[in-house]
Each structure stands twice: as structure tokens, then as C-alpha cells.
Amino acid sequence: MERQELETFLTLAEELHFGRTAERLVLSQARVSQTLKKLERKIGAPLFERTSRVVRMSPLGRQLYEDVAPLHAQMDAAVARAKAAARGVDGELNVGFLGSGAGTLTGPILAEFRERCPGVDVRMRETQFEDPLGALRAGEIDLLFTCLPVREADLEVGPIVINEPRVLAVPLGHPLAGRTSVSLEELAGETFFGVVNGAPSYWWDFHVPPRTPSGREIRRGRAVASFQELMTLVGTGQGVSPVVASVSKYYARPDVVFIPLHDVPPADVALIHRVGGVPARSAAFIHATRAAISANGGPAPF
Structure with missing residues (x-):
């Protein structure tokens, strides 16, 4: 399996949407579809069931995802650790959270990040809905787990970690x-x-x-x-x-x-960051969050 095929398969398994998959991979939807078809020909059976309204994994696709997602996460973690060591990523990262934060994914995300960047001290800071975005805007925190919707020109919505009723x-x-x-x-x-x-x-x-x-x-x-x-x-x-x-x-x-x-x-919780250049520590935490989501089968339900 080629790297692009693997990344396309894993991303589509997480998003279950060709448009969002194309956006994440910076590809056209046609390229995503072509890559998936090529992989399915190699495997010999469909990995997704798709109609005009819905995309879902086939039983074979689910089995393949459960087999390769942890391996891919381990490979990404190994590369991230090497890059972090080369860049000397260390220091302090302040992560805000509203309510229960990333819920049951909080532990896996922090564990994934510590494995990738052992030199960074993560400090979790609670925010309140009287001003849920103020601490992020003021630079008091670097990243924020908070409930959507967030439609602010100076803030960017990252990976969704929870979807709950x-x-x-x-x-x-x-x-x-x-x-x-x-x-x-x-x-x-x-x-x-x-x-x-x-x-x-x-x-x-x-x-x-x-x-x-x-x-x-x-x-x-x-x-x-x-x-x-x-x-x-x-x-x-x-x-x-x-x-x-x-x-x-x-x-x-x-x-x-x-x-x-x-x-x-239902309501979504996502990881939010300021628009503009993302510092190495924050970028590494965003990557660790995506890896933890992938390793745990997608955004956590309640």
C-alpha cells in the first residue's frame, strides 16, 4: 500500500466525506476517489459503501482500518519524535478546555503528545462560557478544546474530538x-x-x-x-x-x-487555535490530537 493510498483511506475513514477528506489532504475530490478505487482494486473488494447521501465503511474497510490505523499512528509518532528532537521542541504548552474538554479522548491525546514531545510540559486550564474564547485570543492559552460553532476570523477550527447528543x-x-x-x-x-x-x-x-x-x-x-x-x-x-x-x-x-x-x-467539540503561524509545540499537539482520534476510531461519542 502506497503512502498516499494509506493516508487517503485513513482520512476518509475518519471523515466519511469526500469533500472534507480532499480539504484535509489538499487534493481534489476526483483524486481522492481515484486513489481509493486504486486501493480497492489492490485489495479486491470495496472498502466503503457510498451513495449520493452517505459514505460508510464496509466490514472489510472497518477491519483494515482497525489493523492499520494504530501502525500508522506509531509511525507518525516515531517521525514526530525525531523531528521534535531535531528542532529541540520543549518548554510549556497551555491548553484550555471548556466543560469536559476532549472527554474520554483527553487521556489518549495527552499520552500521544507526551510520547512525541517528552520535553514539553502541558498545562491544562479551564475556561468558562462567560468568555469561552478570550483566553485564546489574549495568548493566555495556546490551544483550546471548546464546543462548536466557532465562526471567528482570527480563530481556526481544528480536529473534532467529540460528537455528542x-x-x-x-x-x-x-x-x-x-x-x-x-x-x-x-x-x-x-x-x-x-x-x-x-x-x-x-x-x-x-x-x-x-x-x-x-x-x-x-x-x-x-x-x-x-x-x-x-x-x-x-x-x-x-x-x-x-x-x-x-x-x-x-x-x-x-x-x-x-x-x-x-x-x-448534536454538538461537536473541536481543538481551536489562533490564525497565523502555528508554533512547533502547538503544531505537534494538533498532530498528536489527530493521531489519537485516528487510533481511537474517530471522534469520541458520549
């Missing part, structure tokens, strides 16, 4: 607390929360919608600055709130119940 946090004893799922359309009479100035309005509106799908207004109550503050207000009966599903694990409280929301899109 969303749930509704309600106080124990709330009329909805016994439900197995709930629709956003049902929440027009409830009170959500605002956010302290600093978070982009489009970002908060995605996570805490101001209207139901049919356009009915959902009133906003007190402004909050952190997950802990939000959960405290929910637990004391001052409102309800959509949150990502991992909040039920990392911010669980005995006075709060979490109910699946079945008509809102």
Missing part, C-alpha cells in the same frame, strides 16, 4: 423529569438562561436556543457564567437548560435530572 437539565420533581425524551417544541413555556457578556451570541443561541423550531419564543432568565452556576440554578428550580450529554456525567447533581432532547442537532 444533547439533553435537557431539569430540577428533580419537574413535570418533565420522568420523561424518556423531550422535544424543544415543548419548552416554550419554560425558562432558559442567558449568558454573561463575552460569549458570541450565535454560540449561545446554538446551545441554548431562544426559540422553538416553529418560532415560539423561549424566555431567558438569569445570566450565567459557568457550568457549575448553571447546574446550581437548575437544581434550585430557577429554570431548565439544554446541555451536552457529557454534562450529566461530569457535572451530575442529585437535584438535577437529564432528559434526552430528540429534535436538536
Whole structure:
């Protein structure tokens, strides 16, 4: 298997989208398709099942991915260690995170980076949604794991590390607390929360919608600055709130119940960095993140 064939196969297995694969590899979609077909001829069977709407791995493709992805990650790590040693990559790297950060991938990402760059001291720093992007902009942190969407001209969205559903946090004893799922359309009479100035309005509106799908207004109550503050207000009966599903694990409280929301899109967490030249330490961490994602079968579900 040639290197380009391997990289095309692995990238498409992660993205399951020809356009995004082409963008990552800086190739045309036609070249991606041609390379994949050439590899499938060598193997003797399809590696992906593709229609006009969806791309998914075939059973054979999944088996090949599970066999070669760890080997590819090890090879990349070996090359990265050699490059880091040659460049003398060391010092301190400050990585911010909102909420649960990269979730279950946090450990694998840090382990991968330490193996590649043992001379770099990684310091994890929590951010809050009162100003989720401020520390990155100010240079107080070098990279940031945070919830999408992020549509800022001075910031670039890197690899997606988590894709998870969303749930509704309600106080124990709330009329909805016994439900197995709930629709956003049902929440027009409830009170959500605002956010302290600093978070982009489009970002908060995605996570805490101001209207139901049919356009009915959902009133906003007190402004909050952190997950802990939000959960405290929910637990004391001052409102309800959509949150990502991992909040039920990392911010669980005995006075709060979490109910699946079945008509809102899932949320992604990605690694964000400033636009412009990426320092060697940050670039190495981004590469380590991609390698950990690949080695673990793609972005972590909740």
C-alpha cells in the first residue's frame, strides 16, 4: 500500500466525506476517489459503501482500518519524535478546555503528545462560557478544546474530538423529569438562561436556543457564567437548560435530572487555535490530537 493510498483511506475513514477528506489532504475530490478505487482494486473488494447521501465503511474497510490505523499512528509518532528532537521542541504548552474538554479522548491525546514531545510540559486550564474564547485570543492559552460553532476570523477550527447528543437539565420533581425524551417544541413555556457578556451570541443561541423550531419564543432568565452556576440554578428550580450529554456525567447533581432532547442537532467539540503561524509545540499537539482520534476510531461519542 502506497503512502498516499494509506493516508487517503485513513482520512476518509475518519471523515466519511469526500469533500472534507480532499480539504484535509489538499487534493481534489476526483483524486481522492481515484486513489481509493486504486486501493480497492489492490485489495479486491470495496472498502466503503457510498451513495449520493452517505459514505460508510464496509466490514472489510472497518477491519483494515482497525489493523492499520494504530501502525500508522506509531509511525507518525516515531517521525514526530525525531523531528521534535531535531528542532529541540520543549518548554510549556497551555491548553484550555471548556466543560469536559476532549472527554474520554483527553487521556489518549495527552499520552500521544507526551510520547512525541517528552520535553514539553502541558498545562491544562479551564475556561468558562462567560468568555469561552478570550483566553485564546489574549495568548493566555495556546490551544483550546471548546464546543462548536466557532465562526471567528482570527480563530481556526481544528480536529473534532467529540460528537455528542444533547439533553435537557431539569430540577428533580419537574413535570418533565420522568420523561424518556423531550422535544424543544415543548419548552416554550419554560425558562432558559442567558449568558454573561463575552460569549458570541450565535454560540449561545446554538446551545441554548431562544426559540422553538416553529418560532415560539423561549424566555431567558438569569445570566450565567459557568457550568457549575448553571447546574446550581437548575437544581434550585430557577429554570431548565439544554446541555451536552457529557454534562450529566461530569457535572451530575442529585437535584438535577437529564432528559434526552430528540429534535436538536448534536454538538461537536473541536481543538481551536489562533490564525497565523502555528508554533512547533502547538503544531505537534494538533498532530498528536489527530493521531489519537485516528487510533481511537474517530471522534469520541458520549
